[in-house]
Amino acid sequence: WKFSCSGLNLSVCLHVLAWCLTDQALCGSELKILYSNSMMCLLSSPSDVCLLTMDAGDCQNYVLMWFYDSKQGKCSRFWYGGCGGNENRFTTQKECENLCVRNPPEKHDYAIA
Numbered sequence: 001w002k003f004s005c006s007g008l009n010l011s012v013c014l015h016v017l018a019w020c021l022t023d024q025a026l027c028g029s030e031l032k033i034l035y036s037n038s039m040m041c042l043l044s045s046p047s048d049v050c051l052l053t054m055d056a057g058d059c060q061n062y063v064l065m066w067f068y069d070s071k072q073g074k075c076s077r078f079w080y081g082g083c084g085g086n087e088n089r090f091t092t093q094k095e096c097e098n099l100c101v102r103n104p105p106e107k108h109d110y111a112i113a
Helices: 010-022 024-030 093-100
Strands: 031-035 038-041 063-069 074-080
16 A cells, blocks of 8 residues: 555654654565655555554653544544554544545555655
């Protein structure tokens, strides 16, 4: 799959790119340079981040965030502690839905550009 920044908040693109860059076990040799300033990570499924369970992190500097609840099939709010946690964490409901909600399916033909 490919993740396109087209029509998305820049932080969604940076979120996915940071995930690729920090997890070589998932991305490995599939991290490709598309242009001089862009990269792309090809993974087996666009929902890998979305399947992670909600993780509030270790700190107590709480801020309201969004995560994708794969059991409920929707994005939900949670209190994030400010450090730790995992990549299933978004600043807005729209960012969460753009990456994780499968309807319509074309929203999951992604490319980091």
